[in-house]
Amino acid sequence: MRWIWIDRFEELQKGSHARAIKNVTLAEDHLHDHFPGFPVMPASLMLEGMAQTGGILLGDLHDFKHIVILAKVPKVTFHSWACPGDTLTYLARLTDERPEGGAVEVTATVGDRLVAEADIVFVHLDEKDSQLGAIDQKNFVFSMNLMGVMEVGRAGTGDESDPS
Amino acid sequence: MPTHEEILGQVQGILVEALGADEDEVTPGATLVSDLGAESIDFLDIVFNLEKEFDIKIPRGELFPENLAAEGDGLAVDGVVTEEGLTKLREKLPFADIEAFAADPQVANIQDLFTVDMLVNFVSDKLGNGE
Numbered sequence: 001m002r003w004i005w006i007d008r009f010e011e012l013q014k015g016s017h018a019r020a021i022k023n024v025t026l027a028e029d030h031l032h033d034h035f036p037g038f039p040v041m042p043a044s045l046m047l048e049g050m051a052q053t054g055g056i057l058l059g060d061l062h063d064f065k066h067i068v069i070l071a072k073v074p075k076v077t078f079h080s081w082a083c084p085g086d087t088l089t090y091l092a093r094l095t096d097e098r099p100e101g102g103a104v105e106v107t108a109t110v111g112d113r114l115v116a117e118a119d120i121v122f123v124h125l126d127e128k129d130s131q132l133g134a135i136d137q138k139n140f141v142f143s144m145n146l147m148g149v150m151e152v153g154r155a156g157t158g159d160e161s162d163p164s
Numbered sequence: 165m166p167t168h169e170e171i172l173g174q175v176q177g178i179l180v181e182a183l184g185a186d187e188d189e190v191t192p193g194a195t196l197v198s199d200l201g202a203e204s205i206d207f208l209d210i211v212f213n214l215e216k217e218f219d220i221k222i223p224r225g226e227l228f229p230e231n232l233a234a235e236g237d238g239l240a241v242d243g244v245v246t247e248e249g250l251t252k253l254r255e256k257l258p259f260a261d262i263e264a265f266a267a268d269p270q271v272a273n274i275q276d277l278f279t280v281d282m283l284v285n286f287v288s289d290k291l292g293n294g295e
Contacts, residue, residue, distance in 0.1 A: 071205045074182060096212045099224045103212055121209050 001029075005049035006090065008152040009056070015094060018057035020149070022049050022088040031084060040081040046088065046108055046116055047076060052146060054092035054104035054120050061097060064147075066124035071101065076118035086110045100124060165291050171218075172284050178213045179280065182206055192281040202278075214283070220290045227286055229256045232274050245269035253277070259285035 006020040024031070024041045031039035051070045059068045082088050089109050096103040101123035108116040156162050166174075176190045185200045196202040202210075207228045215222055232253060233239040239249030250269060254262050260277035 072209055074209055096215070098211075100211075101208055103209075121205070121212065123205065123208060 003048075004052070004146050004149055005045055006052050006149055009150050010089075012057065012060060012150075015061050015097075017091060017093045018053050018060075019092075020049070020053040020056075020090045022046075022090065024082050024084050024086045024088065026084045040083050041086075041088065043078050043116070046078075046082070047073065047118060049088065050090050050092065050106040050108055050116070050118055051120050051122075052149075053090040054094075054106050055122055056146075056150070057092050057094055057104060058097065058102040058122050061094070061102070062124075066126055068101075068122045069125055070120065071123045072121040074119045074121060076116065078116045079114050080110075082108075082110050082115055088115065095119075168284065168288060171287050171291075172280070174217055175214075175280060175283050175287065178210065178217060179283075182209045182213055190280055192279070192284070194280050195276040196278045196280070196283075197275040200280075210283075214287060218287055218291060220287070222290075227283075228278065232256065233271055235271075240271045243271050245271055245274070257282070259289065 006022050009018065009020050011017070011019040022041075026032075026039060030042060030045075034040065034042050051073075055068045055070065059066065087110065090106055091109070092104045092106040094102060095105050101121065103119065103121045106118050106120060107114060172192065176187065179185055179190045179196075179200060180187055183196075183200045183202050183206055189200060194200055196206075196210075211222050211227060214220065214227075233245050233249045235241070235243075239246060239252055245253065245265075250262060250266055253260070253265070253274075257277055260279070260282045262277070265273065265277055
């Protein structure tokens, strides 16, 4: 399984906000265990998708010069759930940025319904940083693998009449 | 300019939120790490919140400097901060109670220089200088 919890970027306004979507589907194995007979998107994975959206927004601000690591989630509230067939929209707004890191506010919605909202704090880490070796690769908010999500949909639709 | 008590109240509110501490734990003398359970990552969150709450700018390392007394730079020997190290601490942490720390200047205790009162004094100075 790839650790990519967003399907596509819809919008990225440098230094302001980013909007990404995640389609929930029964093809995802974990939904069969979470929960048997009542498949809903695990809250932790929703938070991961929100962090990936916000992390790319922050990383983009400095042209991905820093490694951005999810450091802290000071606040998160889950208001409702998302089930197979739902499209979650993650909207991240950059609220703070400074040399050491940054913070975002992110909402998750299905249509007009608010599913979750969170404040997320990230730290910057540079490759020359002595602490880098101690960091587990999985903690990285983005990697080249995840960055591929930025390209999803860029090739147009494949429809011959579509000039894009 | 807000009074010392007003600033204390606002700082306490921030720490209750950022550290999940109980209100009655956040006394002026409480240390952020030992008493309130702050971890290094919480310092950044606290800086964000202080900037927002008081509309101030806190440059990197000004409130929570890094590498305060590393071994090998003459500032600490065998886990004890040297006189030179204490002088450096007074410069870098002008709002901390270095004199109390100097009675038993263990490197391991440096983190206890970060107290609620130190934050209040720092903010108070920032607001005063900003005018």
